[in-house]
Amino acid sequence: MSLRHALLGALAAEHHTGYSLLKHFEQSLGYAWPAGHSQIYPELARLLERGLIEQTASGPRGARTYATTAAGVEEVRRWLRTEPDRRVRSDAALRVFFLWLLPPDDAAAYLAAERERYLALHAELERIRDEEEPETPKQRAYRLALVGGLLALEAQIRWAEWALEEVATWR
Amino acid sequence: MSLRHALLGALAAEHHTGYSLLKHFEQSLGYAWPAGHSQIYPELARLLERGLIEQTASGPRGARTYATTAAGVEEVRRWLRTEPDRRVRSDAALRVFFLWLLPPDDAAAYLAAERERYLALHAELERIRDEEEPETPKQRAYRLALVGGLLALEAQIRWAEWALEEVATWR
């Protein structure tokens, strides 16, 4: 259900082909809702059939560019006013509950690797943030999401560092 | 795959019936990996068949208590040494990208509601944290996960408050 609305929202912001949507998911939307091409293309076909998106151009290699219709934008607005599904799955967070099953050194190695991942991702989001000043409403909303990601990563980095100190006392 | 290991890890920490695992997911593990009874019972049957858990007791109403076997514990350790799947899906985070499609007042209402949710959950996790001092290795690992949740929520609360100020300038 979320994927459908992610596509409608992205195509309301700017025109995209399935392929450029795929790239867009890899670079930004995917941090909140990952999606591969095998999900995107069939869903675009369904949205087109239901009149929530329309084809606006054709390009080389059979590329088709889409945009959200007025009905599609209304559907996103309707969705935004419903209760979000707050269930979140994080394999990485789950593992923490069971770190006591590993020798302390291995648990520490896990935490150190997590910290490195978070640091690398944080640096990348900072780079994206500093690329340009948000100006349009759309850019300002994307910036909200980006800053949310940065703050979450900062919390995770601090957590991993604290957890490493904790685990050091387990020996 | 994660559900399987969540069950093995939980049953390595203490014996559980399917029903008490369900409650355990609702209260703690589910914040990292939600699961309902319709997933838990069939998965327990599979783990039992594969010899990764064993039945240790029977109770009233057909209740069966399980524990992880030595082979099951080894399987958790093996899993903990594989690369975590870092994909995370958050419907709530996804919506932020598209808040520009709402009138600023409605966007602000969304953010305010999110803030309330985070505050309530934070208070609940603090209550759980203050219930008892962690002593065993298992309790210390669960505490790591709990503190991770608290830090993440604090970041989300600060983010929501900053975002509310931002959205106030959209008018």
Added chain:
DNA sequence: ACGTACATGTAAGGAGTTACATGATTTG
């Protein structure tokens, strides 16, 4: 006795992942 919580199960459908499959255009 009645309601609530305990306790387990299955089935249908939807969502997501991985693998299979193909071909055109651009860049070096």
Added chain:
DNA sequence: CAAATCATGTAACTCCTTACATGTACGT
């Protein structure tokens, strides 16, 4: 002309959600 990237599609499988289904024990 070779490799990388652009571009789209389908199929099988696994996982997750929702709904249907049933029965027992405990507390008041």
